[in-house]
Amino acid sequence: MLITLKLYASLADYLPPGSSNNRAEVAVGEDDSVADILEQFRLPEKWVKLVLINGVYLDPAERQTRRFVAGDHLAIWPPIAGG
Amino acid sequence: MSWNKKVLRVNLTAGTCTPEPLNMEWAMDYLGSRGLGTKYLSEEIDPKVDALSPENKLIMATGPLTGTMASTGGRYTVVTKGPLTGAIACSNSGGFFGAELKFAGWDMIIFEGKSPKPVYLYLENEKAELLDAGHLWGKSTWHTEEAIKAGHQDPQIRVSSIGQAGENAVLYAGVVNDLHRAAGRSGVGAVMGSKNLKAVAVRGTRGVANVRDMTEFLKVTAEKKKVLADNGVTGQGLPKYGTQVLMNVINESGALPTRNSRDVQFEGAGKISAEAMHEKRPTDGKPHLLTNAACFGCTIACGRISQMDQTHFSVVNKPEYWGASGGLEYEAAWSLGAANGVNDLEVLQYANILCNEYGMDPISFGATVGAVMELYEMGVLTKEQIGIEAPFGSAQALAGLVEMTAKSEGFGKEIGQGSKRLCEKFGHPELSMTVKGQEYPAYDPRGIQGMGLTYATSNRGACHVRSYTVASEILGIPIKTDPLVTDGKPGLVMAFQDATGVFDSAGICLFTSFAWGLADIQPQIAAACEGDWSMEKLNLVGERVWNIEKQFNLAAGFTKADDTLPPRLLKEAAKTGPAKGLVNGLDKMLPEYYQIRGWDTEGVPKAETLARLGL
Numbered sequence: 001m002l003i004t005l006k007l008y009a010s011l012a013d014y015l016p017p018g019s020s021n022n023r024a025e026v027a028v029g030e031d032d033s034v035a036d037i038l039e040q041f042r043l044p045e046k047w048v049k050l051v052l053i054n055g056v057y058l059d060p061a062e063r064q065t066r067r068f069v070a071g072d073h074l075a076i077w078p079p080i081a082g083g
Numbered sequence: 084m085s086w087n088k089k090v091l092r093v094n095l096t097a098g099t100c101t102p103e104p105l106n107m108e109w110a111m112d113y114l115g116s117r118g119l120g121t122k123y124l125s126e127e128i129d130p131k132v133d134a135l136s137p138e139n140k141l142i143m144a145t146g147p148l149t150g151t152m153a154s155t156g157g158r159y160t161v162v163t164k165g166p167l168t169g170a171i172a173c174s175n176s177g178g179f180f181g182a183e184l185k186f187a188g189w190d191m192i193i194f195e196g197k198s199p200k201p202v203y204l205y206l207e208n209e210k211a212e213l214l215d216a217g218h219l220w221g222k223s224t225w226h227t228e229e230a231i232k233a234g235h236q237d238p239q240i241r242v243s244s245i246g247q248a249g250e251n252a253v254l255y256a257g258v259v260n261d262l263h264r265a266a267g268r269s270g271v272g273a274v275m276g277s278k279n280l281k282a283v284a285v286r287g288t289r290g291v292a293n294v295r296d297m298t299e300f301l302k303v304t305a306e307k308k309k310v311l312a313d314n315g316v317t318g319q320g321l322p323k324y325g326t327q328v329l330m331n332v333i334n335e336s337g338a339l340p341t342r343n344s345r346d347v348q349f350e351g352a353g354k355i356s357a358e359a360m361h362e363k364r365p366t367d368g369k370p371h372l373l374t375n376a377a378c379f380g381c382t383i384a385c386g387r388i389s390q391m392d393q394t395h396f397s398v399v400n401k402p403e404y405w406g407a408s409g410g411l412e413y414e415a416a417w418s419l420g421a422a423n424g425v426n427d428l429e430v431l432q433y434a435n436i437l438c439n440e441y442g443m444d445p446i447s448f449g450a451t452v453g454a455v456m457e458l459y460e461m462g463v464l465t466k467e468q469i470g471i472e473a474p475f476g477s478a479q480a481l482a483g484l485v486e487m488t489a490k491s492e493g494f495g496k497e498i499g500q501g502s503k504r505l506c507e508k509f510g511h512p513e514l515s516m517t518v519k520g521q522e523y524p525a526y527d528p529r530g531i532q533g534m535g536l537t538y539a540t541s542n543r544g545a546c547h548v549r550s551y552t553v554a555s556e557i558l559g560i561p562i563k564t565d566p567l568v569t570d571g572k573p574g575l576v577m578a579f580q581d582a583t584g585v586f587d588s589a590g591i592c593l594f595t596s597f598a599w600g601l602a603d604i605q606p607q608i609a610a611a612c613e614g615d616w617s618m619e620k621l622n623l624v625g626e627r628v629w630n631i632e633k634q635f636n637l638a639a640g641f642t643k644a645d646d647t648l649p650p651r652l653l654k655e656a657a658k659t660g661p662a663k664g665l666v667n668g669l670d671k672m673l674p675e676y677y678q679i680r681g682w683d684t685e686g687v688p689k690a691e692t693l694a695r696l697g698l
Contacts (some may be wrong), residue, residue: 010323057559073335083326
């Protein structure tokens with residue numbers, strides 16, 4: 001199935017070549033967890049701070065178990081803040 | 084230098100400058116800056132005075148850590164009664180002016196009365212004099228700073244001034260220092276203009292003194308700077324991407340107020356984000372962002388310095404705007420962009436530049452334009468009335484309206500009154516996205532529930548930096564809470580409000596709070612300041628600051644009915660995103676908030692609460 005992977009700020013460097021607008025359509029398997037995708041794209045664990053699926057926060061403890069449905073938007077940021 | 088223990092009282096009516104000792108008894112209860120300035124104002128004016136009358140006073144106050152080696156210790160606060168809201172107004176700014184004021188030997192300046200003609204205050208250490216500003220009146224903040232430095236032949240003078248917006252009583256005019264930093268909110272610049280006070284220029288050479296235990300202070304400030312450097316947010320995220328990195332996060336979370344809050348997500352968010360500021364433009368091959376910048380003593384350096392595309396329609400014939408300039412920061416990018424449906428990064432920076440140059444708050448300006456655009460699309464306002472076609476998304480309209488408002492020309496005079504007065508005048512008060520008359524910033528309370536309570540209870544009108552629960556609800560700092568529920572939010576809001584009162588009153592930047600807690604600033608204050616500065620004492624200071632502000636507002640005539648939100652946020656559910664179907668649950672949070680504050684059901688502090696706080 002296809003999901004949309006969105007990587008922001010310094011994590012944008014980990015998107016597949018040719019990606020634009022901080023996003024890429026990527027194929028994932030039915031058994032793939034969020035943690036599997038983080039590993040597949042070699043995202044350094046230290047810099048994966050904020051993970052949202054369809055805009056909803058995913059607790060770090062759920063990264064190993066959370067699976068996808070087609071069309072999901074997986075968005076990830078390093079430690080950031082503002083105001 | 085801890086406290087200088089010296090206040091300058093400037094009577095603009097009489098033209099006198101009189102030094103007096105700082106009330107150290109009050110300093111022990113209110114610390115400095117926001118808290119101590121509010122104590123002085125509360126003691127000296129009737130909260131019911133007309134904000135733009137000579138009876139109002141305006142205070143510029145530093146904190147005990149302003150000008151010291153503490154990271155970000157460069158801040159000062161402008162405290163007055165606000166003309167936009169009629170409530171307490173205290174607006175905080177960084178840059179270098181606050182530290183210079185401290186170096187000149189002063190903690191605070193109190194302006195009272197009204198000068199018969201335009202003047203500026205010139206301080207050179209203990210020398211204080213009011214000088215004629217006839218040649219500066221009508222000039223922008225930038226030209227004012229340039230002219231003062233040239234006139235005194237001293238490029239190291241620091242200047243805080245108003246632009247034409249403050250002179251013309253734009254009700255959200257700010258006070259701008261060091262070109263790009265501002266005490267921006269609540270119309271403190273309009274108060275300055277009403278007093279015929281154009282600027283304050285300071286040259287201080289006293290350096291740092293009066294730190295209680297210098298050895299301990301240097302040791303602890305160095306330790307705490309390392310905490311900031313080692314933190315992913317303050318050490319890396321903010322310096323590289325600035326506050327603008329929030330644009331995509333808040334949009335993805337479904338909490339980006341869009342098109343006057345008709346929507347909670349903006350399809351153009353990516354084009355006006357921090358990431359977009361790093362991308363090379365197709366027109367000239369250069370990125371919008373040039374570099375980052377820091378205020379005095381800051382080891383974070385979140386500021387943005389950008390350069391516009393010279394071929395953009397807004398500046399193609401205006402080479403004065405082709406150089407490097409401050410911005411964009413997140414709040415301005417939102418208010419000028421998403422709030423109006425405008426996705427043109429260049430025109431947002433143009434509008435932002437004019438806000439800095441003419442001295443007005445981009446949050447209130449941009450949000451008011453959002454209301455104008457909605458009224459235009461409804462047919463309530465026409466092209467003939469506005470002077471320009473003004474649909475949502477129009478970059479041309481934004482550029483035109485910022486020029487009109489900055490110069491108080493045509494329909495710009497209406498926009499300069501803020502969205503509350505404008506929407507009331509044109510028969511649709513429900514379309515004003517304000518609390519207590521002040522426009523709310525870049526977080527939709529349907530998608531971040533705690534921010535609804537934050538806005539509703541903010542003493543200076545809707546504001547994010549009085550209780551930035553976004554840190555917890557979205558970013559997980561210091562702990563993650565669910566943005567879509569109301570449970571636990573009253574306690575969260577109160578904790579943020581009280582802690583923020585301490586950060587603001589100390590003279591340091593609130594952004595340190597992404598890495599520091601009160602336990603990190605307590606030893607810095609204790610090493611710098613005489614007296615007892617335990618954690619318990621600091622917690623009381625924060626609560627006391629919040630309550631004295633509340634007392635001021637109650638005396639000014641505010642009631643429980645003012646602790647509310649625009650009806651759109653309470654009745655119209657979010658259409659998309661995680662908050663789809665939700666309104667803000669203020670009614671579930673407000674009673675508990677009053678209760679844990681020690682206030683009665685009408686939002687009035689109980690006698691025992693006031694007694695406990697010494698109020």
